[in-house]
Amino acid sequence: xxxxxxxxxxxxxxxxRLMLLQLLPVVLVLTVLFGGALVLGVMQSLxxxxxxxxxxxxxxxxxxxxxxxxxxxxxxxxxLYYAVAATILSLILGILLALALVRTFPSKTLYKxxxxxxxxxxxxxxxxxxxxxxxxxxxxxxxxxxxxxxxxPAQFPQILKTHMGWGIIAVYVWKQTPFxxxxxxxxxxGVGRETEEAAAILGANKRQIFFLVTLPQILPGIISSTLxxxxxxxxxxxxxxxxGGGFPDTLPVVAWRYFNDADYTLQLQGMATVVSIALIAGxxxxxxxxxxxxxxxxxxxx
Amino acid sequence: MTAxxxxxxxxxxxxxxxxxxxxxxxxxxxxxxxLGPSGCGKTTTLRMIAGLEIPTSGQICFDGKDVSxxxxxxxxxxxxxxxxxxxxxxxVEKNILFGLKVRGTDKAEAEDRLEQILDVVxxxxxxxxxxxxxxxxxxxxxxxxxxxxxxxxxxxxxxxxANLDTKxxxxxxxxxxxxxxxxxxxxxxxxxxxxxxxxLADRVAVIFNGNLAQFDEPDTLYKHxxxxxxxxxMGATNVFAAQINDKTATLDFGALTFDAPSQNGTxxxxxxxxxxxxxxxxxxDVQNVFRGTIATRDFFGANITYGVTCGxxxxxxxxQSRRVIDVGQDVWLTIPPERIWVIQKND
Numbered sequence: 001x002x003x004x005x006x007x008x009x010x011x012x013x014x015x016x017r018l019m020l021l022q023l024l025p026v027v028l029v030l031t032v033l034f035g036g037a038l039v040l041g042v043m044q045s046l047x048x049x050x051x052x053x054x055x056x057x058x059x060x061x062x063x064x065x066x067x068x069x070x071x072x073x074x075x076x077x078x079x080l081y082y083a084v085a086a087t088i089l090s091l092i093l094g095i096l097l098a099l100a101l102v103r104t105f106p107s108k109t110l111y112k113x114x115x116x117x118x119x120x121x122x123x124x125x126x127x128x129x130x131x132x133x134x135x136x137x138x139x140x141x142x143x144x145x146x147x148x149x150x151x152x153p154a155q156f157p158q159i160l161k162t163h164m165g166w167g168i169i170a171v172y173v174w175k176q177t178p179f180x181x182x183x184x185x186x187x188x189x190g191v192g193r194e195t196e197e198a199a200a201i202l203g204a205n206k207r208q209i210f211f212l213v214t215l216p217q218i219l220p221g222i223i224s225s226t227l228x229x230x231x232x233x234x235x236x237x238x239x240x241x242x243x244g245g246g247f248p249d250t251l252p253v254v255a256w257r258y259f260n261d262a263d264y265t266l267q268l269q270g271m272a273t274v275v276s277i278a279l280i281a282g283x284x285x286x287x288x289x290x291x292x293x294x295x296x297x298x299x300x301x302x
Numbered sequence: 303m304t305a306x307x308x309x310x311x312x313x314x315x316x317x318x319x320x321x322x323x324x325x326x327x328x329x330x331x332x333x334x335x336x337l338g339p340s341g342c343g344k345t346t347t348l349r350m351i352a353g354l355e356i357p358t359s360g361q362i363c364f365d366g367k368d369v370s371x372x373x374x375x376x377x378x379x380x381x382x383x384x385x386x387x388x389x390x391x392x393x394v395e396k397n398i399l400f401g402l403k404v405r406g407t408d409k410a411e412a413e414d415r416l417e418q419i420l421d422v423v424x425x426x427x428x429x430x431x432x433x434x435x436x437x438x439x440x441x442x443x444x445x446x447x448x449x450x451x452x453x454x455x456x457x458x459x460x461x462x463x464a465n466l467d468t469k470x471x472x473x474x475x476x477x478x479x480x481x482x483x484x485x486x487x488x489x490x491x492x493x494x495x496x497x498x499x500x501x502l503a504d505r506v507a508v509i510f511n512g513n514l515a516q517f518d519e520p521d522t523l524y525k526h527x528x529x530x531x532x533x534x535x536m537g538a539t540n541v542f543a544a545q546i547n548d549k550t551a552t553l554d555f556g557a558l559t560f561d562a563p564s565q566n567g568t569x570x571x572x573x574x575x576x577x578x579x580x581x582x583x584x585x586x587d588v589q590n591v592f593r594g595t596i597a598t599r600d601f602f603g604a605n606i607t608y609g610v611t612c613g614x615x616x617x618x619x620x621x622q623s624r625r626v627i628d629v630g631q632d633v634w635l636t637i638p639p640e641r642i643w644v645i646q647k648n649d
C-alpha cells in the first residue's frame with residue numbers, strides 16, 4: 001500500500017485542475033468585463049483618457065467640480081429618495097403578498113401566476129403603462145373626468161414629471177413587489193407554518209407571531225431582496241429619465257447628460273458621476289450588511 | 303388538571319371527511335394515546351383539541367366547558383410538535399421564556415420558573431445554545447420545557463418518540479412518563495406505533511378512517527380487541543374464522559373450549575402467539591390440544607417464532623429461545639381456555 005498516497009495526491013491535483021477549468025469562463029468574464037471596466041472607469045474619472053488627448057492622471061478635479069455643485073447634492077438626494085421610498089414600499093407590499101400566498105384561499109393558483117406578471121414585463125413597458133395610465137391626458141384622468149370627479153382631464157393632479165417622483169416610484173414598486181414576494185414566499189415555504197402554530201399555542205397574538213417569530217426567520221430573504229432592488233433603483237436610468245421632473249435629475253441621468261454632451265471631454269465628468277454613484281451605493285449597502293451582521297451576532301447566530 | 307371530552311366531533315375539508323364522528327372521554331390527569339395508521343385522522347383530532355382546527359360539528363369540552371370556539375391563544379394548552387418547531391433564532395432560554403413573554407409575565411417570576419423548568423428537563427448547561435446546536439432528544443426536552451412553563455391544562459404531543467433512535471426512545475419514554483406522573487397533567491399524544499402507544503399510555507384510542515374503533519387500556523386492547531381490524535393493528539397474527547357453540551369454538555384444525563363470553567354463530571377467534579405452548583410429546587390432562595408440523599422458524603434473539611401448519615391453517619407460536627426445534631418436526635400445541643378471545647364484531 002506504499003504507493004496509495006502519491007496516487008491520492010495525483011487524484012486531488014487532477015480534481016483541482018478540473019475545478020479551475022470549470023471556473024475559468026466565469027472568472028474571465030468577471031475580471032475582464034467587470035473588473036477591467038471598473039479599473040478603467042475609475043482611472044478615467046481621475047483624468048486618464050489619452051484617446052481624447054486628456055491625461056492628467058491622477059487628477060481629483062473632476063470629483064472636485066462635481067461635488068462642489070449644489071445640483072449634484074440635489075440630484076443625490078432625489079436618487080436616494082426615489083430608491084429608498086420604492087424599496088421600502090416594495091418590501092412592505094411584497095411581504096404582505098408573500099404572507100397572503102402561504103395561506104389557502106379560493107383561486108390561489110390563478111393569483112400565484114398573476115402576481116408574477118410584472119416580473120416578465122420589461123421596465124420600459126411599465127414606464128409606458130405609467131404614462132398611459134397616470135399622465136394628465138391618461139386613462140385615470142379621463143375616467144375621473146368622465147365620472148365627474150374633475151371638470152377636465154387637465155385638472156388631474158400631476159403625478160408624473162414632478163420631483164415627488166410618484167411615477168418613478170410607482171413603476172419600481174409595480175415591478176419589484178412581485179420580486180420581493182417571490183423571494184419571501186420561497187423563504188416562508190422553507191420555514192413552514194409550525195413555528196407560527198407553536199407560537200399561537202404558547203399564547204402569542206397575530207402581531208407577536210409576526211414580529212417575534214416570522215419576521216426574524218424571513219430576515220435573510222428580506223436582506224437579500226432589498227440589496228438587489230435598492231442597488232437597481234439607485235442606478236436605474238430609464239424611469240427617472242422619462243418620468244422624472246427634469247433638472248435637477250437623478251445621478252444616472254446626470255451621468256448620461258455628460259456622456260451625451262457634444263463636448264466629449266465632459267465624458268470624464270460623467271465617469272466621475274458614475275464612480276460617485278458606485279461609491280455611494282457601495283457604502284450604503286456595506287453599512288446595511290454590517291448592521292445586519294451585528295444584529296445576527298447580537299441574537300447569537302454566528 | 304383538566305378532563306377533556308369530545309362530543310360527536312366531525313371535521314370536513316371540503317368534500318373530504320377527516321373525522322366522521324368521535325366521542326372521547328379523557329379523565330383528568332390521564333395519559334392517552336391516539337393510535338392509528340397514517341391518514342386516519344388522529345393528528346386532526348389532536349389539532350382540534352389544541353385549537354389549530356375548528357370542528358365542523360360537535361363539541362370539545364375542557365372540564366365540561368365548551369371550548370370549540372375558543373381561539374388557540376386563549377385555550378391554554380401545550381403542544382410538542384413532531385419536529386419540535388423550536389424558534390431557530392432564539393437560544394434555549396429565549397425559546398422556553400417565549401410563552402411567558404407574550405403573556406407579559408413579571409420578569410422576576412419568569413426567571414424563577416425558567417430555573418425550575420431547566421432543572422426539570424436537565425438542560426441547565428445548554429441554556430445559551432441555539433436549537434441547531436442540540437441533539438434530537440435535547441430539542442424535544444426544550445420543546446417540552448417551553449410548553450410546560452406556561453402551565454397548560456392539557457399537554458399534547460405529536461409522535462413524541464418517532465424521531466429518536468432506539469436508545470434515546472427508552473430514555474425519553476421514561477422521562478415523559480415520570481414527568482407526566484409527577485405533574486399529573488392531562489396528556490394526549492398521537493402515534494402510529496402500537497408499541498409506543500402501549501409503552502406510554504394509560505389508555506389508547508384506536509382510530510380508523512376517522513372513527514373511534516376502540517378506547518381501552520393497553521392490556522385490554524392487546525388481549526381483548528373488539529374487532530378484527532383492531533386485533534390486526536395491535537399485531538395479532540392468529541385470527542381464524544370459527545363456529546361458536548356454547549363455549550366451544552370449532553376451527554379448521556380442531557375444537558377449542560374457551561372462557562370468554564360470546565354469542566353463538568360465526569365469529570373470529572384470536573390466539574396470541576405467546577399464549578400457545580409447544581410440546582414435542584403428546585401432552586395429557588390438558589384441554590385444547592391440537593397437532594401440527596413446524597413449517598417455518600424465525601429467530602429474534604430472545605424469542606423464536608414458529609409457523610406451525612395445522613390442517614389448512616398456519617398458527618404462529620412464539621416462545622423464548624431456550625430450545626430450538628427443527629423445521630419438519632411434528633408437534634402438539636396447547637392453549638389455556640382463558641387465553642382464547644372471541645372477537646364479536648366481524649368486519
